[in-house]
Amino acid sequence: METTLNKQTAFRLSAKTREIIIDIIAYSFIILFMYTAADKLLTIKSFASTLAKSPLIGSYHMIIAWAIPIIEIIISIILIIPSVRKAGLQASLLLISAFTLYLIYMVLSGSKLPCHCGGVISAMTWQQHIWFNLAFVTLAIFGLTIIRKEEIYQQLKLINFT
Amino acid sequence: MNNIKKGAIGVLAAGLAFGVSMYSTKETQTVFTYYKTNMDYPSPTDPRGYEYYSGDRCEAGGTLCTANWELGSNPAPSNDGDPLPTTGVTFQSNSVTSGHFE
Numbered sequence: 001m002e003t004t005l006n007k008q009t010a011f012r013l014s015a016k017t018r019e020i021i022i023d024i025i026a027y028s029f030i031i032l033f034m035y036t037a038a039d040k041l042l043t044i045k046s047f048a049s050t051l052a053k054s055p056l057i058g059s060y061h062m063i064i065a066w067a068i069p070i071i072e073i074i075i076s077i078i079l080i081i082p083s084v085r086k087a088g089l090q091a092s093l094l095l096i097s098a099f100t101l102y103l104i105y106m107v108l109s110g111s112k113l114p115c116h117c118g119g120v121i122s123a124m125t126w127q128q129h130i131w132f133n134l135a136f137v138t139l140a141i142f143g144l145t146i147i148r149k150e151e152i153y154q155q156l157k158l159i160n161f162t
Numbered sequence: 163m164n165n166i167k168k169g170a171i172g173v174l175a176a177g178l179a180f181g182v183s184m185y186s187t188k189e190t191q192t193v194f195t196y197y198k199t200n201m202d203y204p205s206p207t208d209p210r211g212y213e214y215y216s217g218d219r220c221e222a223g224g225t226l227c228t229a230n231w232e233l234g235s236n237p238a239p240s241n242d243g244d245p246l247p248t249t250g251v252t253f254q255s256n257s258v259t260s261g262h263f264e
Contacts, residue, residue, distance in 0.1 A: 023168060023171075026172065027171065027172065027175045030172055030175045030176050030179065031175050031176075031178075031179040032179075033179075034175075034176045034177075034179035034180045034183070035179040035180070035182065035183040036183070037180070037183075038179070038180045038181075038183035038184045038187070039183045039186075039187050042183075042184060042187045042188070043187065045216045046216040046217060049215075049216050049217025049218070050217050050218050052217065053217065053218055076176050077176075079172065080169055080172030080173055080176060081169060081172075082165040082168045082169060083165065
């Protein structure tokens with residue numbers, strides 16, 4: 001048990017570093033989601049009609065057009081609260097992964113690509129957008145890994161002392 | 163950093179991102195994308211033959227589908243099919259997209 005604990009300690013970031021990394025990742029997602037949510041809400045009509053052209057969304061376009069920015073705002077609020085940040089990061093990973101899979105499907109399927117996304121991000125091509133999203137997927141996984149490692153370390157420490 | 167400070171920074175970041183996005187979206191909303199629906203006026207810089215549509219209505223094939231126009235003091239389009247005003251508007255260079263209106 002102690003060997004395992006020592007191994008964990010060897011690769012463990014300091015508490016301060018870990019905290020800063022998690023904070024930066026959470027703030028990055030908050031900024032991304034709030035920025036794109038505001039843009040989508042302000043141009044909701046245009047956003048919905050663009051979604052209507054997507055073969056995967058079709059007749060659900062109005063529901064999805066409202067649901068996406070609302071979900072983004074809810075996740076941002078969860079990320080703001082430090083005690084539930086892990087749940088916020090898990091939800092962020094889920095949402096950004098869904099966006100990325102949708103983009104990859106659209107690019108690979110050869111469908112006509114409708115163009116609408118938030119603010120300056122709309123200047124990106126679909127391929128650039130996939131890389132942009134993948135960077136955020138990596139960030140979320142990295143953040144969750146740090147949290148998970150810390151949880152395991154704390155559990156091992158507790159077992160070791162009892 | 164305690165939880166209250168973290169929460170406050172989070173609220174600040176969220177508010178700033180939302181505000182900047184709203185401001186930049188509103189700023190760009192004097193420039194609108196119009197579709198060339200009437201090819202009797204084939205020149206992209208000719209304001210005649212353009213109509214506003216909120217969604218993506220371009221299909222492949224053709225050299226002129228949309229162009230961006232600054233509306234100046236003209237009112238913003240409110241409905242699909244609204245024609246581009248022929249006076250007081252400014253063509254935005256390099257804004258032409260290829261294809262054709264469907």
